[in-house]
Amino acid sequence: MSEKISIMDIDTVSLDDENSQIVIIDQTLLPYETKTIRLTSQKQIWEAIYKLQVRGAPAIGVCAGFGLYLAAKEIAAGTQDYDEFYEAFVKAKDYLDSSRPTAVNLSWALNQLDRVVCANKGKSVPEVLEALHKEAMRIQEEDIRACYKLGEYGLSLLKKGDGLLTHCNAGKLAATRYGMATAPMYLGQEKGYNFHVYCDETRPVLQGARLTAKELMDSGIDTTVICDNMSSSLMKEGKVQAVFVGCDRVAANGDTANKIGTSGVAIIAKHYGVPMYIMAPTSTIDMNTATGADIKIEQRAAEEVTEMWYEKRMAPEGVKVYNPSFDVTDNSLITAIVTEYGIARPPFTESLKKIMEIKAEAMKQE
The missing domain is CATH 3.40.50.10470 (Translation initiation factor eif-2b; domain 2)
Known part of the structure; x- marks a missing residue:
């Protein structure tokens, strides 16, 4: 279900971690309608990037970071083995990376999360997941600071x-x-x-x-x-x-x-x-x-x-x-x-x- 909002009163991309959703302003509806939509599946996130529902290099990077984190949450629910987790994680990363080739922020954000997983190899999957959440939020915070x-x-x-x-x-x-x-x-x-x-x-x-x-x-x-x-x-x-x-x-x-x-x-x-x-x-x-x-x-x-x-x-x-x-x-x-x-x-x-x-x-x- 979508919600009516004002563009200037909400972030373009945000994470609803409790419900495992990414909230975006659907830019394909502008200027006629200003609405948010909630993305849950990897397919929805991929299509939102490809179809320009979320667009602009920094916003794509933030969305991709949140998307890969949500993929990691889903993977972690099915395995506590690091190697199995990482194999599925890389597949999710490559899938999201295929949505748009020119904006470097897409691959940059995904690679940032990949480095986090590799740097925490000796830790438990829940600990890796927490590190991924922290990095995804840092990417958004860095975007806000950089733009200012x-x-x-x-x-x-x-x-x-x-x-x-x-x-x-x-x-x-x-x-x-x-x-x-x-x-x-x-x-x-x-x-x-x-x-x-x-x-x-x-x-x-x-x-x-x-x-x-x-x-x-x-x-x-x-x-x-x-x-x-x-x-x-x-x-x-x-x-x-x-x-x-x-x-x-x-x-x-x-x-x-x-x-x-x-x-x-x-x-x-x-x-x-x-x-x-x-x-x-x-x-x-x-x-x-x-x-x-x-x-x-x-x-x-x-x-x-x-x-x-x-x-x-x-x-x-x-x-x-x-x-x-x-x-x-x-x-x-x-x-x-x-x-x-x-x-x-x-x-x-x-x-x-x-x-x-x-x-x-x-x-x-x-």
Whole structure:
């Protein structure tokens, strides 16, 4: 049974441990309905990620962490043997990991839990389970903290009254709270910055029009939706002082994979001298991926382009459809990559390495 809620009053993803359920805002229903749904089975969790009921790299990572923990609870109910437990655990991990290939947070979160199981090999299965619960909750807490810090660093780049452009949804709906690209907008709203935010509609799934515009309006921010092909006109008129977008994976050289259309926005921004900021919690930085050319790009169903939002089909039957979910923005188009541990600037091969070193040192001290 679903519950009506307000977007701004509840976390995008949360764990109901007592009932062994993940509670998510079903983003496929927005903006028409704001409802939560409860996920119990691994199939439901897999489908929720694949079908974009929960989406956005950080939110996917949090959901995957909770999902694998719930799988471990189910496995532990049937065996107290570590080897049997771990064999089934790995199968559940691989299953969830297959839901979406591009967002690094998915595999990152699952691997975090896998490391916990391996690190507790000598302990009982109930003790391993408790460690997994602690890690899954830590991933969510880290997401909340990281997004708030992103907001503080991002806000330091802006002035009161700035016009901002964002693409897709890197808002609170893409994380637990605050969001990535929207975090400085929310903090600015609290401090009276009076930003005007322009949201690309983001074809073909319309995350900008359906999701970002909805949550920004709900928070009282001055918001305007534009079609994806209108950003050049807007920038030419001087209405945009900065572009803020999220990302699903950052390569070691600073190339970034984000929702399809982001690279086009970056090219236009470069032409008009508008700074292009990538808001990236360090969980999305993949130092093992050398360049954007090494990032696997997810191909989505043709129906998203031809039928999804139309009363009648809007393209000829049988026509070929090219529908990549993401594109890669070349590092040469990026002004800075904003993380929770500081702002990385070109050359990114050096600055991102430094950011990850700062993070490693901070984690040692925690």
